[in-house]
Amino acid sequence: MNGFIQTLKNIWSLKELREKILFTLGIILVYRFSTYISLPAINLAEVGDLLEHYKSQGGNKQGAGLLGLLSSFTGGAFANASIMALGIMPYISASIIVQLMGMAIPYLQKLQKDGESGRNTLNQITRWLTIAVCLVQAPSYLTSITQMFLPYSQFQSAYYIEPSQFMFWFPSIVLLVAGSVFAMWLGEKITDKGIGNGISILIMVGILAGLPQAFVQEYVTQTGAAGAGTIVILIEVIFWMVVILLGILLSVAVRKIPIQYVSRAQARGGVTKNLMDGARQWIPLKVNAAGVMPIIFAQALMFLPGLLTKVDSTNTFLGGFKNVFSWQYNLLFALLIIIFTFFYTAITIPVNQMADDLKRNGGLIPKVRPGKDTSDYLDDILSKITLPGSIFLAIFAILPALVFGWLVQTEGFALFFGGTSLLIMVGVILDTIQQINTYLLNHHYDGLMQSKLSRTSNPQ
Structure with missing residues (x-):
């Protein structure tokens, strides 16, 4: 225990390391606060009750398990209809696509061997591909939540705007894409100026965010x-x-x-x-x-x-x-x-x-x-x-x-x-x-x- 305390003192005594850790914690706080900002067309006060009702239906409990898995990677943002609902996962998908395409496309293979300049170009390609993935996933997400919740007439107040209207879809898609790009930017800032791999840290934080509540529910049960x-x-x-x-x-x-x-x-x-x-x-x-x-x-x-x-x-x-x-x-x-x-x-x-x-x-x-x-x-x-x-x-x-x-x-x-x-x-x-x-x-x-x-x- 004394050795652990001494290690913490050594970490805090290093100005550069201390600043990196504090910067990383600050970015994590910004990311967590962002997950609680709901889409403007969604009544966040109703979403929680609607989800609980959806999970309580015997016939829909299977879908709830899939929903819980998706939500766990975004720290609850997916289930809360947040602007960060897509989280960092589109960037992960884009990175995987670029990595797989690198085996078949000579241009990408050349970039992988070009050192720092090649990595910068690959990162830029990955960023643009992330936006393309978001433009596909955002409408899919909005479609899924409307199909899940619209059949329950008692929860129609969960939407400020009728989901069939253009003013529901266009701003929501723009905000979901912007939220995912913002998450990607936060992750890159952690990598550049913080400690650790920023993208991975944001995913881990999203996962850990649900651990206390899950443990309390298990304890009560x-x-x-x-x-x-x-x-x-x-x-x-x-x-x-x-x-x-x-x-x-x-x-x-x-x-x-x-x-x-x-x-x-x-x-x-x-x-x-x-x-x-x-x-x-x-x-x-x-x-x-x-x-x-x-x-x-x-x-x-x-x-x-x-x-x-x-x-x-x-x-x-x-x-x-x-x-x-x-x-x-x-x-x-x-x-x-x-x-x-x-x-x-x-x-x-x-x-x-x-x-x-x-x-x-x-x-x-x-x-x-x-x-x-x-x-x-x-x-x-x-x-x-x-x-x-x-x-x-x-x-x-x-x-x-x-x-x-x-x-x-x-x-x-x-x-x-x-x-x-x-x-x-x-x-x-x-x-x-x-x-x-x-x-x-x-x-x-x-x-x-x-x-x-x-x-x-x-x-x-």
């Missing part, structure tokens, strides 16, 4: 007349901590491939002698090299069956895809995650380039020939570790459905037991901690250098 008591809450918290630990292990687990480098050839007494580096080095191949991207890809496709099915279709096979806790939803979800894990790993881990770089720099894997044999060896190892990694990732993603009902009694709290939400939180927190540690280590290194220089310049 378990301690109520039909609940199992406080001891079950304790068991849930312990199990949740174990799940978080497993998520951390999944994020950091690597397979180390030993390599050796030939530093130089030196002639001594007419004999040429290869001098090897003293320390053996490694190629760290991550067990889950794809991160959360397979879950995001699969999640995007899993929305399609639910959107193609009517809201009140609850007793059909396709109706089950509206329920994120149904067996058919999670079976297909797990299969898609396994497939996308192999796909995304194959396109992001260039084993041929790794083998060429090793050969060019004088590196080699013991007992493996340089060149194609090294490439085949790396590809074989990557395939072997990706299979268990993809299976574990799939189990981790459907864990909320596995614990819901027999352990966790509320849908909101169950969504935090694995899935995209928990993996994003774990990944962002680990990345932010790593950046903070880097600042601390650099400061310590600079201090040692300054002390050394002062001793050199002032000899006794």
Whole structure:
């Protein structure tokens, strides 16, 4: 505990790091306040009651689970009809599209290799594509909320303007697009002037915003007349901590491939002698090299069956895809995650380039020939570790459905037991901690250098 307090003091003592953290917290506050600004055509006071009524309908409970999942990524803005309802997800979608298009379009491939100028151009393309995605998603969002809520005549006062009018659609679409672009701008400001990856931090903040309410609802349910008591809450918290630990292990687990480098050839007494580096080095191949991207890809496709099915279709096979806790939803979800894990790993881990770089720099894997044999060896190892990694990732993603009902009694709290939400939180927190540690280590290194220089310049 003393070490933790001392670390906090060290962080606060660094002016640059302190300013970055305070700047990041300020941007997060702006983002959270923005999520409570509703669309001008929506009566926010009625939306909460309308959602509760919608969720309470037995025939519509499946749709509510899908709605809750969508809302969790925007900190409730999606369900509250906020100007930030689309959140940062259009930017994520645009980034994925640009990344996939980079495999097929030579111009984008050239930009990826052009260094800083190429990255700036790719970022600009991603921003414009984000606006295009918003122009598609905004009308879809407005259509979904009008179709969900208009059938209930007792909630017609939820709209200040009739949803069929032009003055409902045009300003709402403009504000939804502007809100998403504003969220993108806030994320980029965090990346530039704050600490951590801004886009990821905003997603994590949106997810964490629903955690306190979800835990309170679970506590009330378990301690109520039909609940199992406080001891079950304790068991849930312990199990949740174990799940978080497993998520951390999944994020950091690597397979180390030993390599050796030939530093130089030196002639001594007419004999040429290869001098090897003293320390053996490694190629760290991550067990889950794809991160959360397979879950995001699969999640995007899993929305399609639910959107193609009517809201009140609850007793059909396709109706089950509206329920994120149904067996058919999670079976297909797990299969898609396994497939996308192999796909995304194959396109992001260039084993041929790794083998060429090793050969060019004088590196080699013991007992493996340089060149194609090294490439085949790396590809074989990557395939072997990706299979268990993809299976574990799939189990981790459907864990909320596995614990819901027999352990966790509320849908909101169950969504935090694995899935995209928990993996994003774990990944962002680990990345932010790593950046903070880097600042601390650099400061310590600079201090040692300054002390050394002062001793050199002032000899006794």
